[in-house]
Amino acid sequence: MFEEFKWLPDQASTVAPEVDMLMLFIVVVTVVITALVGALTLGFAIAFRRKSESYIPAPWFGCIPLEIGWTLIPVGICLVMFSWGVKVYSNIVIPPADAMELYAVGRQWMWKIQHPEGQREINALHVPIGRPVKVTLTSEDVIHCFSIPAFRVKQDVVPGRYSSLWFQATKAGTYQLFCSEYCGTEHSRMIGKVIVMEEADYQKWLSEGAESGQALQGRKLYTKLQCVTCHTGNAEAKAPNLEGIYRKHIPISHIDGVKIKDGTKVFADDSYIRESILYPNAKVAAGWESIMPTYQGLVTEEELLQVIAYIKSLNQGQTPPRTEETPTPATIQNKVPNKEVN
């Protein structure tokens, strides 16, 4: 058991040294204050031990400079920690714009990871060294937490919404991936490995056995789920053209079925697309009737991610031709009320 033991965790991401510096600073403050308190306690205990039973010490009610000192100095130290903490925190939570994107879905008790190129893995995450990676996270059941100690990053994975975390690995190797929010019986087995590879190795790994790109999977779903019936991208369209909308500000007319001020726009990110698939009425694109059925219960979280990946990749004029043989979404929809959610 001693051979694997180490005192310090691996430091394998760009934020890790920043966190460790901050950590070190607080450790020093903590040790100094603890030592001070300990030394004074012991020192006073010895120096002022009871020497005579009849001795009553002189009173000391207060000392304003001393009291101001031990109020203001901690306030100062705390403010330093706070601002330093905020700085490191913003580096941890704000991903660089050029980050490559991965997707992870947590469920009791495994992590399912998808790469845009189509690689899928369970309880393992292959990433290249030196490139910022943003992982979009969601859960199929309860709250999990995606935690990579070697990268000093951690993000709760809450069902019903997307959260994300980013990192840029700096050292090749294999690191622990934990679920660190208690999620049920096998919580402690919901662990995986993060494998950081050199760029070339990563490219090689990507090309090995990728079924097909994540977006390609999404394209299949786009036809299968009959998105294409209305989002045709041409003159017959009954719904907005989805080509090139990703990360654009698009005008909307209704929120939750209520007319809103003209000119209101929404940022079409992953969360918006997800919401629009599950709750089509939440934010309706301006100029379109709200006729889309909900897909809640019809697509899994993984499939949702694939559709989103497809919509992301959808450029001008790429919407596939409409195929008539599959039933319309509305008919699929009719089955929904009978479906038991719990």
Added chain:
Amino acid sequence: MATTEHSTHQPAPLSLYLATFGMLMFLTIVTILAGFHNFGMWSTPIALGIAAVKAALVIVIFMHGYSSSSLTWVIILASMFFLTIMLGLMLSDYVSRGWAM
């Protein structure tokens, strides 16, 4: 004993209670009428404002707030203070979630 305030516990005049009741009825009508009118974002503050006035009347007259010790008022204000903290800080999270970093 530690009581410093000396409250007299003199019964308030009957007319005061009846007037308060009348005022409460009046405010109930006002709040209903206001409810049917669209004040936009001010609807809820107006409704809550009227409710607060009604509550204040009940506290001051019916619950004898006018002759209660200052400690009673500390308790009343504390309840509002902590309720505000709970609602305010909780809401602050939800309101600022959409803000860009």
Added chain:
Amino acid sequence: MSATNETVQDHGQHHHKDLAHHFDTLEQQHDANTLGMWAFLLTEVLFFGGLFAAYTIYRYKYSAMFEEASNHLDITLGATNTVILILSSLTMALAVRCSQTGNSLWTGRWLLITIAFGLMFLGVKYVEWKHDYHIHLMPGKDWSGKDYWHWQYAKKAKDMETEAHKKGSAEHALPDRKDVLADNDPSLGVRGIQESQQARLFFLLYFCMTSLHALHMLVGFVLIGIIAYFAYQGAYSPEYYSPVENIGLYWHFVDIVWIFLFPLLYLLGAHMGH
């Protein structure tokens, strides 16, 4: 601290029949009792506060649907109840006043009248809840998020009611459950689930808040009943009436909760519909 052991002069009140052994004076006892009640009400404020917090958050998240859902509550009945409860507050205040003046008989009577108003309030509430149950607004096991037809049913019921009112008839039939299910056209799905979930949250909070309020009234009935009994027995005097005063404080608090619940639940969407 040091203390001397002088005997404190008590004013001969130790032998008053209503003075508990651990208090020095009736005044101190009265003060402690009243303050105790106020402190309890502080707890109650935070108790309801948890529900108000949930209400605030969901109201913020789903404001449009909350307004629409609120329109399914009957403002007339809500307003009636507001009047009834304020009336009961008045009678309660009068009961306390009578106990202050030493009028035991009327203390008891006003207390019983207060209970009567309270029962009227719950009667109206019963009518409301029964109606809510019939139009599928009562949340329950069979009303999961996706069974949005419950909400469609409620909406249809409301439409039929409005229709009937336009025609001038007070009576109206409830929609047929089969119709709503058969009427399950594709466009329903558009808003179905989401609407239904958000409306359900409103009604969930509505039922939680009003039933917690009703529960407080039920507890109040029992306590008022006991105190009314003692009042008839002549247990209270201008010197000792803190039980009456305390039950009064409790009852007024229940009234105040309703004063806030009424606009927040009933009047939320009034400006849209009627």
Added chain:
Amino acid sequence: MATVSLQSKTFDKFPDVVGRQDDTNYLNHDHSITSWLFTLDHKRIGLLYLVTITLMFLLGGALAGAIRLELLTPKGDFLTADTYNKAFTAHGIIMLFFFLIPSIPAVLGNFLVPLMIGAKDVAFPRLNLLSFYLYFAGSVIALTALLLGGVDTGWTFYTPFSSTYSNSYVIVMAVGLFVVGFSSILTGLNFIITVHRMRCPGLTWFRLPLFIWSIYATSVVQLLGTPVIAVTLGLLGVERTLGVGIFDPRLGGDPILFQHLFWFYSHPAVYIMILPSLGVTSEVIATFSRKNVFGYHIIAFSSIAIAVFGFIVWAHHMFTTGISPYAAMVFSLLTFSVAIPSGIKVFSWLATMYGGSISFDTPMIYAFGFLGLFTIGGLTGLFLSTLGTDIHLHDTYFIVAHFHYIMVGGAIMGYMAGIHYWWPKITGKMYSEFWGKLSAGITFIGFNFTFFPQFILGYLGMPRRYYEYPDEFQVLNVFSTAGASILAIGYSMPLFYMTYSFFFGEKANSNPYGGSTLEWTNTTSPPSPHNFEQTPVVTEEPYHYHGKEAAVVSH
């Protein structure tokens, strides 16, 4: 050892209470069972609590032992995953709700608040007994939930796991906590009114012992926070029974809202546990330094400040849940506000000791232990209020170590200091100083051995609530488990020597440690059923040792 205790006893600054004719006290004036079970005497109710919470502590401790044993090896070999989850849930719930929260307030608070303020009883004695029986009923319900099969949600009951996915007895447990919550509320209410309305003549606010201030602050938290957890558990119960979606995202609810409501109580609840210990420490340090408390007013107000600030920092438990980053920053800043009054207290105690006449009786040894552990526990809180480091440390063993330093190191050390300090008053008997100091020492060493390695484990990244863990974490876990066995010895020793002293101990006089507050100076050990022969009249500030030389010399 013996010499020290002897010295203490010869220091009898205040004469025994005059006017005592017989040996009747609250313990022996009536021996019948009903006189105990239906007693309205705050002192006897305190003892009823003492017995019950000690049993709960033993149960919680046994569960902790099981947890540590399981963690001795990386693989799950002692318990199954499910049993382990139920064990740590039960450990958390029992220790927090059934031991720590009632520990000092309900045992020492009940016994001491009326005595320290010169009152005959608390303001509402019947309510006090009701509190005890609510606590008892809540315990029975919670134990029933455990016997039925337990709860596997963790004491935090996070939704949607607790509301939808868990197949354990969540509702029974929630009912138990709901009931015990009301016990806590009524106790707090009783103390607040007692302190406000039952003080004896001359006892102004700034003549109150600091223990009273801390109990007062605690009561405020109990009164304001507990109803929120009650209604939150109520909503959880509604969601679970009716299958509706208040917190379930698939039904439109928001699981993060549950965490907000939960922590609105559960963070201040930490102050319910630690504030009374701070109060005990102030008393003990003053008495055994034979000196007034430095900065009395500041310490008194810092208790109130900690209680109030406790309500505005709760979301620091949620930095990684996806709350708004802006809210996270605000809560981070607010969280530091708790550090300041805590620091002030520690420094003021040191200044109290400075120039004092310090004797090393058992309570003081425990108080030294408290000082050390509370300092470490408090300072490690800085890592968690700082956003940049909290992300890494959240939900790891660092958190586990931190809150055990506060709640076991701090709160229980304070509780033990208090029990030892007031034991002569409670029972009228002296315990063995030798065994007392030994147990204080063993507890301190065992505690650090158990929990210090967990700070490193947390920094290395070991998540909490894991029953299996990667091999690299084993060394420190072995240390921790070894320490736990030492700690267990330290905690069990008082059971024996205290019980022994209750029956066979040397008789204590009314003020064996030379305490300066009313319970020492104005009544016998143990006190008479009605506390004081005559209502005391207070004429000076607390901890007024100086200028009393004459009294000692003449002795």
